[in-house]
Amino acid sequence: MKNSRRDFLKLTGLAGLAGGTGLFSWRSDSNKKTFPQPHRQNFNMHEYAAPKLDTVRVGVIGLGNRGSGTVVRLASLEGVEIKGVCDLEPDRVSAAQESLKDFNQSPDGYSGGENEWKKMCERNDIDLIAIATPWHIHVPQSVFSMENEKHVYVELPAANTIEECWQLVETSEQTRMHCMQMSSSCHSGTAAVILNMVRNGILGEILHGEGGYIHDLMNTHNFTKDTYHNMWRLNENIDRNGNLYPQHALVPMCQIMDINCGDKMDYMVSMSTNDFMMGEKAKELAAEDDFWQPYVGRNYRGNMNTTTIRTNKGRTIVVQHDVTTPRPGIRFHMINGTKGTYKARPDRIGFSYYDDWLSEEEKDSLMEKYRPEITKRFNEMISQASSRRQNRSYARVNAMDWRLIDCLRNGLPVEANVYDAATSSSVTPLSEWSVANRSNSVQVPDFTQGAWKSNKRNMDVELTNGGGTTRII
Numbered sequence: 001m002k003n004s005r006r007d008f009l010k011l012t013g014l015a016g017l018a019g020g021t022g023l024f025s026w027r028s029d030s031n032k033k034t035f036p037q038p039h040r041q042n043f044n045m046h047e048y049a050a051p052k053l054d055t056v057r058v059g060v061i062g063l064g065n066r067g068s069g070t071v072v073r074l075a076s077l078e079g080v081e082i083k084g085v086c087d088l089e090p091d092r093v094s095a096a097q098e099s100l101k102d103f104n105q106s107p108d109g110y111s112g113g114e115n116e117w118k119k120m121c122e123r124n125d126i127d128l129i130a131i132a133t134p135w136h137i138h139v140p141q142s143v144f145s146m147e148n149e150k151h152v153y154v155e156l157p158a159a160n161t162i163e164e165c166w167q168l169v170e171t172s173e174q175t176r177m178h179c180m181q182m183s184s185s186c187h188s189g190t191a192a193v194i195l196n197m198v199r200n201g202i203l204g205e206i207l208h209g210e211g212g213y214i215h216d217l218m219n220t221h222n223f224t225k226d227t228y229h230n231m232w233r234l235n236e237n238i239d240r241n242g243n244l245y246p247q248h249a250l251v252p253m254c255q256i257m258d259i260n261c262g263d264k265m266d267y268m269v270s271m272s273t274n275d276f277m278m279g280e281k282a283k284e285l286a287a288e289d290d291f292w293q294p295y296v297g298r299n300y301r302g303n304m305n306t307t308t309i310r311t312n313k314g315r316t317i318v319v320q321h322d323v324t325t326p327r328p329g330i331r332f333h334m335i336n337g338t339k340g341t342y343k344a345r346p347d348r349i350g351f352s353y354y355d356d357w358l359s360e361e362e363k364d365s366l367m368e369k370y371r372p373e374i375t376k377r378f379n380e381m382i383s384q385a386s387s388r389r390q391n392r393s394y395a396r397v398n399a400m401d402w403r404l405i406d407c408l409r410n411g412l413p414v415e416a417n418v419y420d421a422a423t424s425s426s427v428t429p430l431s432e433w434s435v436a437n438r439s440n441s442v443q444v445p446d447f448t449q450g451a452w453k454s455n456k457r458n459m460d461v462e463l464t465n466g467g468g469t470t471r472i473i
């Protein structure tokens with residue numbers, strides 16, 4: 001076996017599957033590689049509408065930083081009943097139960113063991129499992145939930161390896177359960193406006209996009225003692241070198257470029273700097289506190305990763321990842337079309353090399369004109385709910401949560417499906433392979449198995465469910 005292949009299989013978790021089945025093809029020429037495709041589509045989940053649910057009964061696994069908010073966000077939606085909450089830590093379960101009293105909901109609690117979540121997932125009075133646990137258990141929890149006839153709403157990244165991406169796709173198709181990644185909000189904020197402008201041809205044909213997860217987590221998430229979970233976030237930054245968290249920027253760009261429904265990712269290259277900061281930080285902390293000794297001398301990821309993806313239609317996407325350097329944050333950043341360009345921070349829209357960007361006023365009025373109906377409806381509901389209930393903060397209610405619940409209640413296809421979750425998650429292991437191989441190009445698997453050519457767009461910028469819209473309560 002060639003070294004490069006062995007390294008790829010190891011990095012992507014496919015090592016155990018490489019022999020004997022005849023399902024994998026491997027081709028390598030000087031510039032491009034074809035990676036294993038262990039799958040034939042047996043059902044297309046892209047436009048699948050699951051039977052309508054009057055009330056969406058939810059179980060939430062993982063009640064830490066993110067999941068403690070997830071329970072409240074979901075409980076804020078009409079037609080949602082939180083039936084169960086689960087965490088390793090009993091105090092997090094009781095805190096979540098306490099926070100739901102305000103919504104007159106009293107879910108059962110599950111805690112105390114690594115596998116308690118399974119009991120909740122096996123219940124037959126739950127429709128949707130929301131997962132906000134550390135990355136390495138997202139796939140086992142998602143697969144088990146779908147096998148137990150639950151839709152899945154999983155935090156990003158949905159999967160860590162290519163094999164895990166295929167597992168999600170195969171399970172979703174076999175069970176006909178949705179698996180949606182909680183990436184970025186589709187229907188609120190600037191991304192929705194830009195998407196609508198693109199759909200209306202204002203920026204012309206889109207040929208390039210840029211974004212990233214530039215978010216300094218050095219002293220907050222990465223080098224903060226986490227007595228509960230063995231420093232899972234910091235550990236993810238050891239012995240993995242690539243773009244570990246592309247989704248926040250990538251998902252809106254994929255929607256704008258019709259990835260998996262008209263276009264698809266073809267191949268990508270990735271490059272990382274060395275680690276200039278994390279090893280030094282570990283040494284500095286270990287000098288004061290022995291807790292940090294195991295983190296000294298480790299193989300930390302390069303601080304800045306830059307990944308470039310080319311699509312089948314010849315578009316390019318640049319997506320960066322940096323959770324260490326001190327610089328202002330960046331997510332969805334730039335969309336470049338044949339007629340015009342949008343760029344963020346500050347928001348700017350421009351239509352010509354010779355003229356300046358539009359004035360603030362012109363830009364605001366253009367963006368207001370293209371704010372989608374669905375976003376306006378969502379924003380209206382937030383403000384009505386806030387004025388009805390002065391004592392609650394609705395600032396964190398998420399348009400993507402709302403739309404997922406609304407689609408499930410109205411029997412509509414979900415707008416980000418298992419293929420989208422797998423595609424954006426696959427960028428991480430593929431970037432690791434490319435970084436480890438002097439930035440060689442690597443082919444992105446086609447999780448739709450060719451259906452991307454005929455799949456229709458699954459995100460509506462206009463409302464499709466008329467009067468039946470789920471309210472924010």
Ligand SMILES: NC(=O)c1ccc[n+]([C@@H]2O[C@H](COP(=O)([O-])OP(=O)(O)OC[C@H]3O[C@@H](n4cnc5c(N)ncnc54)[C@H](O)[C@@H]3O)[C@@H](O)[C@H]2O)c1
Nearest residue numbers: 062063064065066067086087088089114132133134155156
């Ligand atoms: N979409 C976003 O904007 C966003 C923001 C923050 C975090 N996240 C994602 O949310 C997820 C969780 O991140 P976090 O910051 O909340 O982490 P966290 O460490 O604060 O919380 C994780 C929780 O999972 C629990 N847990 C671990 N193993 C478990 C098991 N076997 N059974 C039950 N519970 C278990 C832990 O006890 C902990 O409470 C990650 O995937 C992260 O990337 C997303």
